[in-house]
Amino acid sequence: MVEKEILKENFIQIKQRISDAAAKSHRDPADITLMAVTKKKNAEVVRNLLDLGIQYFGENYPDETLGKMDVFDQFRDQLRLCMIGHLQSRKIRIIAGHFDEYHSLDRLNTAMKLNDLLVKQDKSMPVFIELNVGEEESKSGWQCENGKPSDQLLRDLEIIRDLPCLAIRGIMSLPPFTEDGEENRCYFSELRQVFTILNENYGYQMFHLSMGTSFDYPVAIEEGATFIRIGTALTGPR
Numbered sequence: 001m002v003e004k005e006i007l008k009e010n011f012i013q014i015k016q017r018i019s020d021a022a023a024k025s026h027r028d029p030a031d032i033t034l035m036a037v038t039k040k041k042n043a044e045v046v047r048n049l050l051d052l053g054i055q056y057f058g059e060n061y062p063d064e065t066l067g068k069m070d071v072f073d074q075f076r077d078q079l080r081l082c083m084i085g086h087l088q089s090r091k092i093r094i095i096a097g098h099f100d101e102y103h104s105l106d107r108l109n110t111a112m113k114l115n116d117l118l119v120k121q122d123k124s125m126p127v128f129i130e131l132n133v134g135e136e137e138s139k140s141g142w143q144c145e146n147g148k149p150s151d152q153l154l155r156d157l158e159i160i161r162d163l164p165c166l167a168i169r170g171i172m173s174l175p176p177f178t179e180d181g182e183e184n185r186c187y188f189s190e191l192r193q194v195f196t197i198l199n200e201n202y203g204y205q206m207f208h209l210s211m212g213t214s215f216d217y218p219v220a221i222e223e224g225a226t227f228i229r230i231g232t233a234l235t236g237p238r
């Protein structure tokens with residue numbers, strides 16, 4: 001269990017590092033949202049994070065999230081529950097029914113199924129498109145090709161753009177794990193390039209770049225992240 005005081009200390013330290021990275025890159029820290037990643041953490045941790053003023057929560061495993069849905073439902077008016085993990089098709093229903101946003105949309109088929117379920121509920125949902133940088137086979141998402149959107153991505157995005165209940169809001173990515181954030185700077189910069197090209201050359205109106213985790217978020221901020229997804233640096237090891 002993480003003590004409440006430790007959570008608070010971690011939070012203050014992260015806030016400071018966000019400010020420092022923003023200052024370094026001449027950005028407004030208010031443009032950077034800290035998402036708390038609470039996979040494998042219990043409802044009490046979620047409540048303590050809410051007390052610190054955190055609004056965005058990222059979860060990876062739908063079944064595990066269902067186990068603590070009471071706390072998310074109880075405070076629904078002050079939080080946004082976001083799916084950030086890979087989704088098996090039979091779990092899409094859980095996202096449509098219980099989540100506010102889907103930040104790890106990684107294939108066209110999932111987009112269509114999610115849209116069908118949302119249509120029935122008369123509900124729309126913000127989605128982030130997951131890109132795979134670093135060519136890791138184990139990871140999902142559309143491939144990036146040297147800082148350019150691939151033809152496959154462009155084709156699929158056109159279809160997703162026309163789905164009535166999904167609103168494309170941004171790009172999300174999880175570059176290879178490293179303890180030295182500098183090693184991921186090239187990936188963050190590539191993601192920002194793709195983001196800019198999609199907006200400027202293809203008419204998308206994406207506002208967000210979700211990139212950077214516990215070990216590399218300062219570098220991600222310097223490269224333009226608007227969402228950082230923090231687990232261990234905030235709530236300790238899982």
Ligand SMILES: *Cc1c(COP(=O)(O)O)cnc(C)c1O
Binds near residue numbers: 230233
């Ligand atoms: C677990 C996870 C995180 C958080 O990683 P930490 O290293 O604990 O900060 C962020 N994004 C995704 C997609 C994750 O699965």
